[in-house]
Amino acid sequence: MTSLPSAASASRIDARRCTSSLRVTGLVVAGLVVLGTLAIGGLFVGGVATPVPVVIDALLSRSAGPEAAILWKLRIPRELLAMLAGAALACSGVVMQGVARNPLASPDLTGVLTGASFAIVVFYVFVPSVPAIAHPFIGLAGGLLAGGTSLLIASAGGLSPVRLALAGSAVAFFCAAGITTALVHAGPTVASVFFWLTGGLAGRGWHHLTILMPWAITGLCACAVLARPLDLLALGDEAAGTLGLNVSFWRLTGALTAIVLSVGVVAVAGPIGFLGLCIPHIARSVIGVRHQVLLPVAALLGAIALLAADTLARTMAAPRELPIGVLTAIVGGPFLIHMVWRRTA
Amino acid sequence: MNRLPFWPTAAITFCALVAFALLATLNGAADLGLRQGLDALFLGAGDNAGILWDIRLPRVAIGILVGIHLAISGHLLQSATRNPLTDPNVLGIAGGAMLAVMIFLLITVYWGQTDGSKLTSYPLAPLPFVALFGGLVAASLTYLIAWRAGVTPLRLVLAGIAIGITFQALGLGIFAAWGSTRMETVLLWLSGSLYARGWEHALHLLPWTIAGLLVLPVMVAKLDLLSIGDDAAATLGVNVGAIRFSAIALATVLASSAVAIVGPLGFVGLITPHAARRLVGSALAKSLPISALLGALLVTLGDLIGRIAMPPAEIPVGAVTALIGVPVFLMLLGRRT
Numbered sequence: 001m002t003s004l005p006s007a008a009s010a011s012r013i014d015a016r017r018c019t020s021s022l023r024v025t026g027l028v029v030a031g032l033v034v035l036g037t038l039a040i041g042g043l044f045v046g047g048v049a050t051p052v053p054v055v056i057d058a059l060l061s062r063s064a065g066p067e068a069a070i071l072w073k074l075r076i077p078r079e080l081l082a083m084l085a086g087a088a089l090a091c092s093g094v095v096m097q098g099v100a101r102n103p104l105a106s107p108d109l110t111g112v113l114t115g116a117s118f119a120i121v122v123f124y125v126f127v128p129s130v131p132a133i134a135h136p137f138i139g140l141a142g143g144l145l146a147g148g149t150s151l152l153i154a155s156a157g158g159l160s161p162v163r164l165a166l167a168g169s170a171v172a173f174f175c176a177a178g179i180t181t182a183l184v185h186a187g188p189t190v191a192s193v194f195f196w197l198t199g200g201l202a203g204r205g206w207h208h209l210t211i212l213m214p215w216a217i218t219g220l221c222a223c224a225v226l227a228r229p230l231d232l233l234a235l236g237d238e239a240a241g242t243l244g245l246n247v248s249f250w251r252l253t254g255a256l257t258a259i260v261l262s263v264g265v266v267a268v269a270g271p272i273g274f275l276g277l278c279i280p281h282i283a284r285s286v287i288g289v290r291h292q293v294l295l296p297v298a299a300l301l302g303a304i305a306l307l308a309a310d311t312l313a314r315t316m317a318a319p320r321e322l323p324i325g326v327l328t329a330i331v332g333g334p335f336l337i338h339m340v341w342r343r344t345a
Numbered sequence: 346m347n348r349l350p351f352w353p354t355a356a357i358t359f360c361a362l363v364a365f366a367l368l369a370t371l372n373g374a375a376d377l378g379l380r381q382g383l384d385a386l387f388l389g390a391g392d393n394a395g396i397l398w399d400i401r402l403p404r405v406a407i408g409i410l411v412g413i414h415l416a417i418s419g420h421l422l423q424s425a426t427r428n429p430l431t432d433p434n435v436l437g438i439a440g441g442a443m444l445a446v447m448i449f450l451l452i453t454v455y456w457g458q459t460d461g462s463k464l465t466s467y468p469l470a471p472l473p474f475v476a477l478f479g480g481l482v483a484a485s486l487t488y489l490i491a492w493r494a495g496v497t498p499l500r501l502v503l504a505g506i507a508i509g510i511t512f513q514a515l516g517l518g519i520f521a522a523w524g525s526t527r528m529e530t531v532l533l534w535l536s537g538s539l540y541a542r543g544w545e546h547a548l549h550l551l552p553w554t555i556a557g558l559l560v561l562p563v564m565v566a567k568l569d570l571l572s573i574g575d576d577a578a579a580t581l582g583v584n585v586g587a588i589r590f591s592a593i594a595l596a597t598v599l600a601s602s603a604v605a606i607v608g609p610l611g612f613v614g615l616i617t618p619h620a621a622r623r624l625v626g627s628a629l630a631k632s633l634p635i636s637a638l639l640g641a642l643l644v645t646l647g648d649l650i651g652r653i654a655m656p657p658a659e660i661p662v663g664a665v666t667a668l669i670g671v672p673v674f675l676m677l678l679g680r681r682t
Contacts, residue, residue: 104503108510153679162499165506166430167678170671173434173611177667181660198521273514326518333511340503341490 024293027286031300038304039079042311043071047319077206082310083303084209085201085265086275088216090302091223092261093276094283094295098230099254100151103339104161104168106277107147107262111171113271115146116263118175118182121193125186132207132267136215139263146171147259161343198323199270201310208268215264220299222257227291230254234289272324274332275302281339348626351635358638365642366409369649370401403544407606408648408662409641410550411539412613414603416640417557418596419614420621420633424568425592428498430678432614433480433600436501437508439611441483442476442604443535444516449475450534451519469549472605480601483508484593537608537663539648546606553602560595565629568592572627610663612670613640619677643669 043055050058050067058068089107096105107113119142123130130138150171154164179197183190195202229250232240237247262276283298306324309331313322371383419432433439453468490504491497520535567588570578575585600614621636644662647669651660 109506149675153675156679162502163678165503166435167675169435169506169510170612170674170678173667174671177611177664177671180664181668184658184660185655195521198517273510323518323521325514325521329511329514329518333507333514336507336511337486337490337504340500340507341493343500343503 024287024297027297028300031297031304035083035300035304035307038307038311039083042079042307043075045311045315045318046070046075047314073205077209078201078204078310078314079307081201081204081209081212081268082307084212084216085269085272086279086302086304086306087299088212088219088261088265088302089272089276089306090279090283090298091220091295092258093278093280094291094298095223095226095230095254095261096258096276097280098226098233098291099251099258100159100164101234102159102161102164103281104165104277105151106280107143107258108168108172108271108273108277109165110150110168111146111175112143112259112262113266113273113276114172114175114179116140116143116266117197117271118142118146118178120267121179121182121197124193125182125189128189133211135267136211136264139267140260142175143259143263143266144256146175147255151255195323196270198325199272199328200313200321200324201269202314202321204268212264212268215260215267219257219261219264222253222260223295223299226250226254226257227295230291231289269324272306272328274328274336275305278332278335279305281335349624351625351631354624355635355638358635358642362409362638362642362645365645365649366405369405369408369645369652370397372649372653399543403547404539404542404648405645406547407542407550408539408644410547410554411603411607411610412641412644413554413637414550414557414599414640415610415613415644416617416621416636417561417633418600418603419640420618420629420636421568421592421596421599422614423618424571424629425589425596426498426501427571428502429619430615430674431498431502431505432612433596433604434509434609434611435615436505437483437487437512438480438505438597438600439604439609440509440512440516441486442480442601443609444512444519445475445479445482446472446605447516447520447535469545473549473553473602476601476605477598480597480604481594483512484597488593534608537610537666538659538661539607540659540661542607550602550606553598557595557599561633564588564592564595565633569629608661608663610644611667612674613643613666616670616673616677617643619673 043059044050044052048067048070050070054065054067055071058065058071061068093106096107096110097103099105116139119138120135123135123138150164150167151159153167154160183193186193229240229245232243232245233247233250233254235243241247265272279302280294280298283294283301286301287293287297305328309324309327312327313324316322415433418438422431422433422436423429449471487501487505487508490508491500493500567583570581570583571585571588579585603610617636617639618632620639621632625631625635643666647665648662651662651665654660654665
């Protein structure tokens with residue numbers, strides 16, 4: 001008799017788990033469908049209109065005309081790049097927020113993006129012979145310095161969101177001043193550096209994808225390992241330690257992973273703001289806080305968001321390009337403001 | 346901590362300001378000797394008088410005015426919000442002014458303009474008003490977002506940062522989208538520079554300085570009372586909401602007009618109040634003038650460093666003040682726990 005209620009509750013828990021995993025599967029499938037639709041739809045639009053049969057011909061490599069070149073050399077690599085970069089930025093945000101246990105931790109607000117940009121600009125201007133493939137390494141140094149500085153200074157007071165935002169924006173301001181100083185010496189290259197600095201995927205191709213790939217893949221694989229430790233970290237340092245987690249090791253690994261994920265993106269696409277801050281919050285409100293599902297869902301959402309933004313950026317004013325920074329700011333800015341407004345503290 | 350007496354401190358700061366201003370006037374790409382420079386400056390003798398009077402002197406004067414604006418603005422904001430970590434940048438005011446000026450410049454100067462030679466000049470008179478509009482919009486937005494049965498300093502800072510980075514991203518993006526071939530003018534303005542500023546710039550800034558300085562004495566006494574806490578100040582008969590609001594409004598006016606003329610100059614308004622309070626104590630009647638003098642000194646010094654660090658190229662003064670100010674700010678932030 002006594003076993004009955006527990007059996008019932010166990011089956012209820014089972015049922016709940018079942019529905020929640022169903023929900024996750026459903027969401028992921030829906031997300032993949034949206035992503036696929038966007039990607040395929042994006043192939044047809046752009047500065048040059050490409051009707052359906054032409055696209056199909058080109059995709060099946062039955063034609064070698066200019067349309068095939070547009071698809072294979074411009075649109076397809078760019079879409080792949082957008083998806084990968086979006087996923088990387090979103091996961092970077094999730095991991096950073098998990099490690100810092102702070103809703104405002106993100107590649108933008110900790111100064112990582114600006115720090116990486118600063119380092120890359122300095123090399124771009126003063127040592128132009130450095131090949132693009134080395135840019136992520138340079139960016140990594142800058143991102144580590146900037147992110148490390150703001151996290152360290154903020155953590156002296158318990159890493160409260162306000163302190164982190166203040167320290168991060170001060171570090172970002174410092175790096176921006178450094179960029180300005182370097183730009184003064186850029187001479188004729190100033191325009192190209194400036195456009196890179198506003199963030200965007202205009203004119204990026206397979207070459208850039210090969211630069212981003214190792215960084216994004218490494219980071220995303222590290223995320224798979226990090227899911228469990230991040231869950232434990234969320235319980236608080238003491239609880240996580242009691243459960244056998246080496247807190248400082250995993251915190252360091254997490255921060256490093258988050259920075260690796262975002263510097264690859266900065267190197268190829270410039271600092272793209274707001275994605276790493278907003279997507280994790282949206283993903284969390286949709287799917288909950290368990291990192292095993294949160295990370296993939298955030299990656300999916302990030303890929304969708306950046307692909308959509310990039311498609312809009314290259315089609316809305318075609319043949320001109322809009323900078324992605326404006327689009328992410330129009331959506332992400334109000335989101336951030338709403339987040340601040342909702343906070344009760 | 347021992348405070349320094351007010352008048353000697355003010356006198357020393359003032360002397361330092363005069364000395365650096367003189368140094369900044371005499372120093373530059375066309376190097377004049379001390380004797381020759383002084384002759385040209387005071388007697389109007391020689392060909393160099395033109396360089397000094399028309400190019401360097403207005404530049405130094407604008408630097409001093411802007412420094413005063415930003416320092417007082419920052420000091421007012423820190424007193425009004427009782428938060429030592431705020432300034433026009435942190436509260437998003439500079440971002441709003443910047444966005445408004447950029448949109449204005451792009452529409453009036455660049456719209457439909459194909460003749461590249463005309464793009465280097467832009468209308469000056471409306472700029473402070475446009476910037477003021479942007480700054481007021483940003484400040485009100487920050488205040489509204491932070492408002493939840495009263496404004497707490499922490500929420501104000503968070504809201505300001507959110508507003509600031511949003512406006513900044515929008516401004517940069519809009520600028521890049523325009524893709525003008527003549528972006529140097531705006532770029533130089535954006536980085537906060539005193540380059541190529543003449544007497545006309547100074548004349549458009551001066552009325553705002555005078556107006557601001559005239560209003561200031563009216564609110565200082567009441568603003569001082571805010572430091573003992575809202576409730577205590579209210580029992581002493583201060584209308585806390587009104588005085589806080591008017592202080593923020595005046596700070597916005599001062600900061601926006603400065604941004605309109607030289608572009609965003611970071612961290613002047615943030616660190617000079619700290620230095621002033623440390624020197625002469627936190628009573629506004631004493632610390633505010635010292636703050637203003639230090640602000641003028643910092644901008645003059647920043648511009649001088651920017652000009653002589655890597656000649657003939659110039660580092661914008663905004664970059665120099667940020668490079669000096671950020672480490673100081675981070676130290677302040679690290680010390681507060």
